[in-house]
Amino acid sequence: MTTYFAEVLAIEGAALAQVRDRAGMTCWRRRVVRELLRPETSYAFALRGAIDGDAGREFLVAWRELLAAAVDRVLRSGDSQEAGSVAAQGQAGGADAERLAVLILAALHGGGTLSRVAEDPAPLDAALDIALAPLMAGSRGDEAGPPAYDQAVT
Amino acid sequence: MTDSHSGRRLTARGAKTRARIVAAAAELMYVKGVAATTIDDVLAASGSSKSQLYHHFDSKEALVRAVVDHVGQNTLDRERESLGHVSTLRGLRRWRDALVQSNALRHGAYGCALGTLASEVSDHDDLARRALSQLFSEWQGLLADVLRRLQDDGVLKPDVSVDQLATGLIGALQGGYMLAQAERDVAPMATSVDMALAHIESLSTSR
Numbered sequence: 001m002t003t004y005f006a007e008v009l010a011i012e013g014a015a016l017a018q019v020r021d022r023a024g025m026t027c028w029r030r031r032v033v034r035e036l037l038r039p040e041t042s043y044a045f046a047l048r049g050a051i052d053g054d055a056g057r058e059f060l061v062a063w064r065e066l067l068a069a070a071v072d073r074v075l076r077s078g079d080s081q082e083a084g085s086v087a088a089q090g091q092a093g094g095a096d097a098e099r100l101a102v103l104i105l106a107a108l109h110g111g112g113t114l115s116r117v118a119e120d121p122a123p124l125d126a127a128l129d130i131a132l133a134p135l136m137a138g139s140r141g142d143e144a145g146p147p148a149y150d151q152a153v154t
Numbered sequence: 155m156t157d158s159h160s161g162r163r164l165t166a167r168g169a170k171t172r173a174r175i176v177a178a179a180a181e182l183m184y185v186k187g188v189a190a191t192t193i194d195d196v197l198a199a200s201g202s203s204k205s206q207l208y209h210h211f212d213s214k215e216a217l218v219r220a221v222v223d224h225v226g227q228n229t230l231d232r233e234r235e236s237l238g239h240v241s242t243l244r245g246l247r248r249w250r251d252a253l254v255q256s257n258a259l260r261h262g263a264y265g266c267a268l269g270t271l272a273s274e275v276s277d278h279d280d281l282a283r284r285a286l287s288q289l290f291s292e293w294q295g296l297l298a299d300v301l302r303r304l305q306d307d308g309v310l311k312p313d314v315s316v317d318q319l320a321t322g323l324i325g326a327l328q329g330g331y332m333l334a335q336a337e338r339d340v341a342p343m344a345t346s347v348d349m350a351l352a353h354i355e356s357l358s359t360s361r
Contacts, residue, residue: 105333106326106329109333110346122318127324129318131326
């Protein structure tokens with residue numbers, strides 16, 4: 001299992017470092033959704049195995065930190081309309097990025113599980129729509145639209 | 155009540171034994187996980203004999219399916235009770251508070267009983283997967299009904315897709331349970347549901 005954790009973190013470290021604006025986040029989302037909907041990918045194994053043990057916990061914390069850094073860059077880029085309203089509410093950008101990162105990771109985990117159960121990408125897509133909404137204000141999270149399940153998993 | 159294994163009508167005593175076996179198996183699978191729960195564990199915990207268990211279930215798979223039904227109906231009964239009359243955003247927050255408080259009692263250690271089953275069995279047993287899919291659809295329907303009432307009362311904007319929002323909210327909730335389970339801390343679950351509800355509140359007509 002630790003191999004899967006290391007593999008996902010290596011890919012995510014490189015991919016999320018490239019995310020600096022909404023377009024980058026949309027590209028990241030499209031790729032991760034594809035990975036999660038295939039049952040035999042490192043992503044699917046890693047998320048399923050993350051519930052038990054210290055290694056799983058450390059994996060989730062590390063992924064969440066990578067996500068928070070990317071979310072923080074998008075919020076600071078001024079590319080997100082919500083960034084203005086978040087600042088207007090007097091909340092610190094860093095704190096919001098961390099909370100949003102928790103929701104994004106939950107959406108990947110819970111949405112991915114429900115999509116596998118339903119054999120339908122809609123739950124993962126709907127969960128990510130909610131999680132990424134503060135970054136994507138004014139546009140749909142995945143402009144290309146969700147893939148059909150059989151397209152997504154093959 | 156009929157026996158799903160033999161199709162025979164159960165006597166009151168038979169139904170009681172079957173219910174005792176399923177309840178013990180559900181508890182064990184919730185705490186230890188499905189894979190780690192053996193038939194011997196279930197026999198010991200339920201105080202049943204092997205012949206009693208195999209009279210009702212011809213395999214562990216059949217027992218797991220009965221557990222899915224049992225846990226699913228318990229979950230839906232609880233959710234019908236707590237969501238059935240919710241028609242305000244404050245009511246939705248109270249629903250969130252009850253789930254978080256209940257999970258905090260165990261430091262998030264065991265997650266959502268239905269979600270745990272979904273993670274463990276849906277890849278191995280297509281019948282159980284279909285049953286779980288139906289149960290989650292019903293749960294999502296209860297949340298969609300709440301959001302529809304909010305929309306009908308003019309609280310949520312009319313162009314909001316309540317079904318999609320309910321689906322996303324269940325995903326965020328389930329993921330929150332799983333993160334809490336991994337971290338042995340209810341905080342990520344509370345944050346996930348809070349953030350998801352904040353998004354729903356941002357879609358209200360007063361914003």
